[in-house]
Amino acid sequence: MKIKFFTILFSFTVSIGFAQEQKMSNSEILNFKNEVTKETKNIKSLKTDFVQYKHMDFLSKDIETSGKMVFKAPNLLNWQYTKPYQYSIVFKNNKIYINDQGNKSTVDAKSKMFEKINKLIVGSVSGNMFDDNEFTITYFKTKDYNIAKLFPKTATIKKYIKEVNLFFPENESTVSQVKLIEPSGDYTKIVFKNKQVNAKIDDSAFTN
């Protein structure tokens, strides 16, 4: 009796699991991609707050940090942590400027590397990552989200990242949540809040 109960309960849970996340049909994928690509082409600037959760299985609690991100097309980016410490990283003129609680340093970004990081961060927030040759992408939908799951193709990236999940709220073309999953299964989840697209942003926002 007990076993039967658990079997039913288990299959019920599993079917809920499946019902929650459905693969998109080919036409749905096409629609979704068109929408996102169209929207992101119009993005001149992006401003958002974020909360980052670092999950490691052996810890009892995720490590939570938060801050704000500012982007201005084509390639100005300021990613800033304000809690629980001050740390910011600015991408500007092919250089990376780091301010680690007052300790400042500059790194010359090798142009290709710089481009990749920039593209990954901006693409993660805006959602414009579909034409990338670096990833194989699969598409899912739930009641609340469209989800793009990116699997790296190159061995170099595979070493660091097993999978990137981008969550687009239903009827929105920008990302509200990113999950970067490591080969070990541990992951970093970033949730965006108070997003403003094409707000006026002064260049001084990119000085740290």
Place this chain on the structure above:
Amino acid sequence: MIRLLLISFFLLQLISCKSYQIDDATVKENSIQEFKNPYFDNPEIDYVYKAQIEVYGNKLGGIFVAKKISDSIHRVVFTTEFGNKLMDFELSDNDFKVNYVLEELDRKMILNTLEEDFRLLLKVNHQVNQSFENSSFNIFKSNSNHKFIYFFVNKNSNSLTKLVSATKHKEKVVFEFESKNTTFAEIIKINHKNIKLKIELNQITN
């Protein structure tokens, strides 16, 4: 001139051969047999710190995480601020297992140095071979593989404020701890004396 050089050389030899001594310390008899380092001993706690590392003039930052995952093993992870892992180790008194290390950091010298540092930092129980005291500290000396570890416990606060790893003659690594409650160190400074490496850890609380 040559004589002066020779004299300076011998003087230098004499000075550098001086054995490692603690200021005004006298030997204390009938002290404890075992010293327990309390700072990473609680398996319930995720020990999370913002780390700043200065190595030969280069500065880099990240997040340092340690947790006691069994009676004898600590897991240690170092990530960037963005969360991607740079290193992931498991270590006990005799074992050192590398779960992951970024290719660029996978150098024997780096790993050996960190293994030694983390073991000094995380190891809980130490046999005490000799005890000393001066006006400020009770000092416990533990012999370990041709090296000596000195634990400086502040007499007023009763907290471990300094750990020194030394050879017979000089300090090799100095750990300084700032702790409000004697069981958790909010700030840890690790300073190498023979290589230009400094690590500072500041507790992160949400």
